[in-house]
Amino acid sequence: MTTTTPDIRETASAKGRRSGRRGGVIGNTGLYIATGIAAFLFLVPFYILVRNALSTDSKITGEHWEFFPTNIQWGNISELFDDPSVDFARSLWNSLVVAVSMTVGILLVCSLAGYALARIPYRHANKIFYMVLGTLMVPSSVTFVPSFVLVSSLGWVDTYRGLIIPGLFSGFTCFLFRQYFLGFPKELEEAARVDGLGYWGAYWRVVVPNSLNFFAAMATITFINGWNAFLWPLVIGQDPSSWTVQVALSSYMTNQTVVFHTIFMATAVSILPLVFVFLFLQRWLVQGIAQTGIKG
Incomplete structure (x- = not known):
């Protein structure tokens, strides 16, 4: 008959804890990534709104997209x-x-x-x-x-x-x-x-x-x-x-x-x-x- 020694049980328990920590880290990382993607998708319309509000019509409808207008049109307000x-x-x-x-x-x-x-x-x-x-x-x-x-x-x-x-x-x-x-x-x-x-x-x-x-x-x-x-x-x-x-x-x-x-x-x-x-x-x-x- 084979018996499990206390050292073997402790080693298995430690491995289980490490595996659980790794799973928790992976899960948290996935959650952070999903949250970041959702936040990005949520903020994109606001960025486009502010960018176009401070631009001219030619910049809004132009062929080349500019991340933010170089000449901010505060006069639009x-x-x-x-x-x-x-x-x-x-x-x-x-x-x-x-x-x-x-x-x-x-x-x-x-x-x-x-x-x-x-x-x-x-x-x-x-x-x-x-x-x-x-x-x-x-x-x-x-x-x-x-x-x-x-x-x-x-x-x-x-x-x-x-x-x-x-x-x-x-x-x-x-x-x-x-x-x-x-x-x-x-x-x-x-x-x-x-x-x-x-x-x-x-x-x-x-x-x-x-x-x-x-x-x-x-x-x-x-x-x-x-x-x-x-x-x-x-x-x-x-x-x-x-x-x-x-x-x-x-x-x-x-x-x-x-x-x-x-x-x-x-x-x-x-x-x-x-x-x-x-x-x-x-x-x-x-x-x-x-x-x-x-x-x-």
Whole structure:
């Protein structure tokens, strides 16, 4: 009979540890390479955007590609804001007002609706929740014309009310809030009720202060959607003074002329607010999505 000595077992164990370390190093190296490739692919469009925004049309459409313009055209910025045909500064302000107003309104309305569906005992709560989910299955094209007719009859064309109020409810955001509140600790709310608070008091004084991460995540997503909205502002904002930034961008590309450096500069300026919002709130964005209760 052959027996394994302790030295042989220790040698085998050491080899296993070394093999595991090598596998971990190889795995980490592969992860770093994949991450680097993904980051490169993500940053290439931004590089092209900035490069073309600071170039002339001849450099943009020329046969020979130049990594970065030797003569940076800083005048493209002043040309963008001095263009008499499009008040780009006004369109930026309109987009800011619309995006911020929609963010505040949707957070308030959808968080209250989600909290009510998750916490207030009502025998028809599930039916109402299923009706809210049913709105997600209705294409926006089906409700677009009736919504426009309603807004037009109210005289809200070319107004902030017409741009903002029809979008103050989101079935998907309501669903996310309900999922989050279902996982919120009930003990905190029960302690609030012991102190004499009702549903509104518990929501405002206990739930909201302890859910700022999730609210920040929803605010980021809602702000980006409001800023990037195009079709509805295009139809409602018929006067140039009511154009949002996305509508203003489309005006630089017509059947007659395409001013490339202006389009790229306007695009670069228009995404700056989104970049700042994402950079400052990305941590809360990831944490908030992780807290929605949606797995996999």
